[in-house]
Amino acid sequence: xxxxxxxxxxxxxxxxxxxxxxxxxxxxxxxxxxxxxxxxxxxxxxxxxxxxxxxxxxxxxxxxxxxxxxxxxxxxxxxxxxxxxxxxxxxxxxxxxxxxxxxxxxxxxxxxxxxxxxxxxxxxxxxxxxxxxxxxxxxxxxxxxxxxxxxxxxxxxxxxxxxxxxxxxxxxxxxxxxxxxxxxxxxxxxxxxxxxxxxxxxxxxxxxxxxxxxxxxxxxxxxxxxxxxxxxxxxxxxxxxxxxxxxxxxxxxxxxxxxxxxxxxxxxxxxxxxxxxxxxxxxxxxxxxxxxxxxxxxxxxxxxxxxxxxxxxxxxxxxxxxxxxxxxxxxxxxxxxxxxxxxxxxxxxxxxxxxxxxxxxxxxxxxxxxxxxxxxxxxxxxxxxxxxxxxxxxxxxxxxxxxxxxxxxxxxxxxxxxxxxxxxxxxxxxxxxxxxxxxxxxxxxxxxxxxxxxxxxxxxxxxxxxxxxxxxxxxxxxxxxxxxxxxxxxxxxxxxxxxxxxxxxxxxxxxxxxxxxxxxxxxxxxxxxxxxxxxxxxxxxxxxxxxxxxxxxxxxxxxxxxxxxxxxxxxxxxxxxxxxxxxxxxxxxxxxxxxxxxxxxxxxxxxxxxxxxxxxxxxxxxxxxxxxxxxxxxxxxxxxxxxxxxxxxxxxxxxxxxxxxxxxxxxxxxxxxxxxxxxxxxxxxx
Numbered sequence: 001x002x003x004x005x006x007x008x009x010x011x012x013x014x015x016x017x018x019x020x021x022x023x024x025x026x027x028x029x030x031x032x033x034x035x036x037x038x039x040x041x042x043x044x045x046x047x048x049x050x051x052x053x054x055x056x057x058x059x060x061x062x063x064x065x066x067x068x069x070x071x072x073x074x075x076x077x078x079x080x081x082x083x084x085x086x087x088x089x090x091x092x093x094x095x096x097x098x099x100x101x102x103x104x105x106x107x108x109x110x111x112x113x114x115x116x117x118x119x120x121x122x123x124x125x126x127x128x129x130x131x132x133x134x135x136x137x138x139x140x141x142x143x144x145x146x147x148x149x150x151x152x153x154x155x156x157x158x159x160x161x162x163x164x165x166x167x168x169x170x171x172x173x174x175x176x177x178x179x180x181x182x183x184x185x186x187x188x189x190x191x192x193x194x195x196x197x198x199x200x201x202x203x204x205x206x207x208x209x210x211x212x213x214x215x216x217x218x219x220x221x222x223x224x225x226x227x228x229x230x231x232x233x234x235x236x237x238x239x240x241x242x243x244x245x246x247x248x249x250x251x252x253x254x255x256x257x258x259x260x261x262x263x264x265x266x267x268x269x270x271x272x273x274x275x276x277x278x279x280x281x282x283x284x285x286x287x288x289x290x291x292x293x294x295x296x297x298x299x300x301x302x303x304x305x306x307x308x309x310x311x312x313x314x315x316x317x318x319x320x321x322x323x324x325x326x327x328x329x330x331x332x333x334x335x336x337x338x339x340x341x342x343x344x345x346x347x348x349x350x351x352x353x354x355x356x357x358x359x360x361x362x363x364x365x366x367x368x369x370x371x372x373x374x375x376x377x378x379x380x381x382x383x384x385x386x387x388x389x390x391x392x393x394x395x396x397x398x399x400x401x402x403x404x405x406x407x408x409x410x411x412x413x414x415x416x417x418x419x420x421x422x423x424x425x426x427x428x429x430x431x432x433x434x435x436x437x438x439x440x441x442x443x444x445x446x447x448x449x450x451x452x453x454x455x456x457x458x459x460x461x462x463x464x465x466x467x468x469x470x471x472x473x474x475x476x477x478x479x480x481x482x483x484x485x486x487x488x489x490x491x492x493x494x495x496x497x498x499x500x501x502x503x504x505x506x507x508x509x510x511x512x513x514x515x516x517x518x519x520x521x522x523x524x525x526x527x528x529x530x531x532x533x534x535x536x537x538x539x540x541x542x543x544x545x546x547x548x549x550x551x552x553x554x555x556x557x558x559x560x561x562x563x564x565x566x567x568x569x570x571x572x573x574x575x576x577x578x579x580x581x582x583x584x585x586x587x588x589x590x591x592x593x594x595x596x597x598x599x600x601x602x603x604x605x606x607x608x609x610x611x612x613x614x615x616x617x618x619x620x621x622x623x624x625x626x627x628x629x630x631x632x633x634x635x636x637x638x639x640x641x642x643x644x645x646x647x648x649x650x651x652x653x654x655x656x657x658x659x660x661x662x663x664x665x666x667x668x669x670x671x672x673x674x675x676x677x678x679x680x681x682x683x684x685x686x
Contacts, residue, residue: 012325013046017110019065021051021058022082023117023124026301027163027177029309030082030116035073036317037114042070044325049110054117055089055124059097061104077314078304080180086117095135098128102135105156106145112157112324114317116176119169119355122160126333126348132156158333159320160348161313165300168212170358170373171351172337176316178214179308181300185219188296193223193257202247202258202283202291206276208300209263211359212374215300216263221565225259226250229266229274231362232370237269244286249543251289253560258289271365312338319343386413387420396605397426397592403433403444404640407615411628414613424606426595427613428588429628430581434569437482437641439634440626441617445584448576450478450569451488457564458493462527470521470557472496472528472549476542477564479533481639484647486533491650496520496658498531499540501639503651510540514552516660521557528557580618587623588616620646 018041022030034050041048048068051057057064076083091097105111115125136150162169165181185207192203205225207215213230220228227243229235236242247258260283266274276293283291305313316336323334323345333348354373361370389395398413400406410427417423431438434450454477461473479485483500490498497513499505517528530549532542542561550559573581591614599607607613614625634643 013044017047018112019049019110020114022086023054023121026081028080028180028305029176029313031076032310032313033317036314038073040318040321053085053087055092056087058101059091116161116163118164155329157327159323160335166212167214170354180306189223200256202289204260206295210265213263220261225261227260229262231265387422390422401430424608429615435479436484439631439642440615454489455492474561482641483533486531495529499536500533
């Protein structure tokens with residue numbers, strides 16, 4: 001059977017011709033895509049033509065459109081840029097130019113076009129496709145082609161691959177060239193770091209990204225930059241003061257290097273450009289630091305493509321050929337995108353339109369909306385599409401694994417049941433978030449791993465000061481507004497304090513904490529650790545705590561700060577999370593199967609009771625299913641967490657073990673229970 005299918009595949013392109021071109025700015029990985037399209041096309045029996053110099057070659061024809069064989073694309077996968085060239089073409093923006101392009105394709109029997117480029121190049125391809133029929137009619141009326149030729153080649157099929165180092169196209173997780181560009185940026189940052197540290201310098205690094213700050217953002221994260229400017233998130237008014245204060249503080253703490261990364265399209269809140277030269281002059285004038293500007297420019301497009309880009313381009317190229325072979329006259333032009341690790345086909349113009357919506361939002365200074373359009377959103381704005389997919393794929397049950405957004409998204413689906421019968425299906429949420437902020441469960445999947453990661457980091461931080469007396473570390477944890485990570489990690493590492501949003505504190509509390517730390521440092525215990533949840537207080541920031549402890553402890557102890565950041569999300573899952581995830585997965589599927597049997601009537605599923613959409617979670621000693629509609633009243637949606645959280649009782653333990661004088665009135669004692677089969681259910685699993 002496999003042999004028959006293979007033979008069918010090898011003959012599926014017989015009699016067809018595919019043209020491939022690259023357009024717009026070049027991006028590493030384009031050659032790998034050209035190679036994949038060419039060889040996959042040849043493999044399925046189609047004729048493949050390489051179109052040189054992009055749309056310009058398409059319009060001019062002649063030697064710019066050449067038949068390809070297997071060896072035509074040998075030894076190019078490792079090359080940067082595009083070996084078939086790319087050029088801007090004004091002629092193609094005119095109908096006359098597109099008519100000439102149509103003639104050149106028809107002459108060679110090409111009715112399948114693979115375009116590798118950005119949103120402008122792909123939009124041009126879609127216009128070309130929509131006009132194809134009328135362009136052929138004009139060629140017939142001019143006597144350039146016959147009526148039978150026009151009928152034979154009556155439809156043009158388009159498949160797009162997004163080649164853009166900016167990763168600025170909606171609908172795909174990654175565009176061709178982005179990963180390689182990040183490699184180039186990091187190579188430069190690593191190279192300048194050594195010289196910068198040797199000479200105590202500040203570097204302002206300008207990277208590409210006229211409308212999209214992806215390269216700047218990721219490279220800033222990867223390099224530990226001190227400041228970042230991107231077009232989607234302009235800095236608040238007065239940013240000059242904040243930035244200079246930050247740079248001054250890091251230098252005063254002994255840092256010999258400052259890195260500021262700026263996207264070329266960076267703007268302020270009023271839409272005024274922020275240039276790398278302006279930032280450099282600001283640092284020199286305000287702080288007197290030796291500051292250098294590096295503008296990477298087309299260096300980011302150079303060099304060999306990364307392994308990721310070679311594999312991505314190859315997968316996309318092969319999928320593009322299959323899309324062209326399977327398309328019909330009624331199929332809209334598609335773009336091959338990356339979703340997770342899978343190649344998917346999406347309607348080209350829907351993705352282009354979404355991409356344009358991002359720019360429109362930025363032009364109108366709706367920056368928060370622009371950021372949302374760049375990433376994931378809740379179902380609310382896409383209810384019609386969700387309902388359509390549920391109907392088309394005949395989905396009877398939905399298992400959602402995720403954090404607070406997963407819970408909120410299912411709640412929105414349930415509340416929309418009155419308007420959409422298709423949403424009357426069984427739904428279950430498995431809470432998975434390091435923040436542990438989902439209602440209906442004491443533990444979210446991943447939170448134990450995050451606590452362990454934070455704990456190990458704090459242990460290393462403390463060990464790093466083993467030879468240093470009287471040092472206090474201020475450590476910032478993640479968690480949003482939920483203080484679970486800070487509290488539980490604080491207990492695990494023996495922290496002196498853990499500041500969280502749920503346990504309000506004021507300047508008097510901070511004063512008491514500093515005085516407690518001062519007294520501690522006068523004893524044999526001469527190292528301190530203070531944890532701060534990232535959103536514990538609007539004004540008492542990590543920098544504020546550092547300055548406060550440094551000032552009040554002057555002459556007694558010194559301070560250091562650490563922001564744990566996304567390392568809390570990394571690493572291998574703990575045995576608890578692996579075991580817990582397995583149990584929740586099994587129990588969720590068993591519950592959903594039981595519910596489906598109960599609501600299955602006359603060949604269809606209809607589930608609209610509150611208990612048909614639940615969050616599964618561990619509550620005290622048992623795994624329970626809580627209807628999302630009932631959890632709504634127990635949820636603080638503004639701060640994205642439950643109104644009541646069991647672990648807050650642990651804070652008394654933290655303070656007690658840190659030797660604070662506290663009242664025992666609020667201490668909750670454990671209850672004595674008889675050992676029963678249900679008591680052992682969590683350990684046995686079922």
